[in-house]
Amino acid sequence: MSDRNRVLRLSRYKNAVLRLKSLNFVKVFSDNLADATGVTASQVRKDFSIFGISGNRRGGYNVDDLLGQLNKVLGKDKLQKLIIVGVGNIGKALLNYPGFSKSEIKIVAGFDIDHTKFAPNAEIPILPLDELTNYVKKNRIEIGIIAVPDFAAEQVFGVMAEAGIKGVFNFSPIRLPERAGIVVNNLDLETELENLIYFVNCGSGNI
Amino acid sequence: MSDRNRVLRLSRYKNAVLRLKSLNFVKVFSDNLADATGVTASQVRKDFSIFGISGNRRGGYNVDDLLGQLNKVLGKDKLQKLIIVGVGNIGKALLNYPGFSKSEIKIVAGFDIDHTKFAPNAEIPILPLDELTNYVKKNRIEIGIIAVPDFAAEQVFGVMAEAGIKGVFNFSPIRLPERAGIVVNNLDLETELENLIYFVNCGSGNI
DNA sequence: TAGATTGTTAATCGATTAACAATC
DNA sequence: TAGATTGTTAATCGATTAACAATC
Numbered sequence: 379m380s381d382r383n384r385v386l387r388l389s390r391y392k393n394a395v396l397r398l399k400s401l402n403f404v405k406v407f408s409d410n411l412a413d414a415t416g417v418t419a420s421q422v423r424k425d426f427s428i429f430g431i432s433g434n435r436r437g438g439y440n441v442d443d444l445l446g447q448l449n450k451v452l453g454k455d456k457l458q459k460l461i462i463v464g465v466g467n468i469g470k471a472l473l474n475y476p477g478f479s480k481s482e483i484k485i486v487a488g489f490d491i492d493h494t495k496f497a498p499n500a501e502i503p504i505l506p507l508d509e510l511t512n513y514v515k516k517n518r519i520e521i522g523i524i525a526v527p528d529f530a531a532e533q534v535f536g537v538m539a540e541a542g543i544k545g546v547f548n549f550s551p552i553r554l555p556e557r558a559g560i561v562v563n564n565l566d567l568e569t570e571l572e573n574l575i576y577f578v579n580c581g582s583g584n585i
Numbered sequence: 586m587s588d589r590n591r592v593l594r595l596s597r598y599k600n601a602v603l604r605l606k607s608l609n610f611v612k613v614f615s616d617n618l619a620d621a622t623g624v625t626a627s628q629v630r631k632d633f634s635i636f637g638i639s640g641n642r643r644g645g646y647n648v649d650d651l652l653g654q655l656n657k658v659l660g661k662d663k664l665q666k667l668i669i670v671g672v673g674n675i676g677k678a679l680l681n682y683p684g685f686s687k688s689e690i691k692i693v694a695g696f697d698i699d700h701t702k703f704a705p706n707a708e709i710p711i712l713p714l715d716e717l718t719n720y721v722k723k724n725r726i727e728i729g730i731i732a733v734p735d736f737a738a739e740q741v742f743g744v745m746a747e748a749g750i751k752g753v754f755n756f757s758p759i760r761l762p763e764r765a766g767i768v769v770n771n772l773d774l775e776t777e778l779e780n781l782i783y784f785v786n787c788g789s790g791n792i
Numbered sequence: 793t794a795g796a797t798t799g800t801t802a803a804t805c806g807a808t809t810a811a812c813a814a815t816c
Numbered sequence: 817t818a819g820a821t822t823g824t825t826a827a828t829c830g831a832t833t834a835a836c837a838a839t840c
């Protein structure tokens with residue numbers, strides 16, 4: 379569980395380094411990154427050491443070098459091809475999400491069961507769900523996004539698992555069953571909002 | 586930080602209780618909830634005790650009673666009215682998100698600067714950003730969602746803060762500045778995907 | 793060299809789990 | 817009552833922080 383937090387921090391370090399690079403920084407110190415992300419310098423160095431990311435004693439971290447190491451750990455050294463199932467409101471929003479095109483993340487195809495949504499010749503083709511297995515195997519896709527209504531989520535998860543998908547980003551509020559060899563990241567909007575509401579009402583400070 | 590996790594678990598207990606209620610359970614034990622959510626029974630009771638949620642020694646927890654207590658902590662005992670700024674892809678998806686209508690969460694208005702999006706007479710009115718302050722004050726809105734492009738996020742945050750918003754759900758990848766009295770929940774899709782990708786490539790098990 | 797920063801080890805802090813007394 | 821489950825206290829575990837030796 380806290381491995382998750384550690385990797386999330388790594389993404390934030392990466393984003394901070396990108397910002398500093400755009401400010402023409404050539405090297406950064408653990409202290410800079412601590413300030414930029416709101417953690418301690420110890421934490422930064424500890425995180426780096428756990429992922430085998432190293433700098434120069436006395437000389438801090440070379441920005442380009444550090445960025446390379448961070449990107450490698452985060453899988454951003456190569457293009458990550460994803461598919462999405464469910465081309466409704468959320469699905470369409472993700473297909474057009476500008477944040478992905480900038481990074482090494484690309485949704486390469488969408489799947490649905492509604493034939494009015496099919497668009498096999500579009501830039502990002504929308505295909506029948508039946509074709510998912512073939513597509514995934516042929517294109518060696520490892521990661522899938524589930525953006526279907528509740529009642530369809532578990533079935534779609536099964537299809538993905540059978541097709542050989544290794545990681546699932548689940549936007550439905552359904553808790554998917556544990557399945558060997560598949561990592562699931564659940565993103566339940568209602569739960570996230572409940573969290574925010576709690577801290578607005580009762581708690582204090584930032585989450 | 587781990588308070589966040591504790592509240593997230595509370596939401597999961599609530600969802601589990603709802604499922605068990607739909608199965609006609611009248612009472613549940615900490616052990617049932619532990620199984621349903623994948624934590625220990627000790628954790629369930631500890632979490633409950635920290636939020637002042639109590640059951641009956643020997644008799645477990647009455648489902649309706651427990652649900653009432655959980656809903657109260659999570660602010661689901663009254664309707665939560667939200668506004669959203671940015672009626673693009675993500676914004677539209679959230680306006681139509683079916684998960685909210687079922688729960689006590691309702692987006693009551695959208696704001697944008699693009700006049701082609703205005704729809705003041707729609708069921709959920711889409712209004713000019715200029716009108717946000719008035720609307721928020723008049724309707725005592727506490728929570729706002731930011732679904733605008735990167736470059737506009739910080740400015741919109743400023744407008745919300747001035748208007749008296751207490752909690753912000755931020756879908757932009759921009760890290761908003763700390764501001765006294767405002768809670769921010771950042772949801773950066775790229776970061777979440779990087780996390781998933783990491784565990785697919787290097788790690789193992791579920792996140 | 794002297795000074796400064798990393799990388800790592802030890803100390804602290806907090807969260808989770810185990811155990812058990814209270815009690816229905 | 818006997819048995820079972822809560823609520824809480826104590827023990828454990830793990831993550832964060834502090835300190836410092838290594839070294840550039």
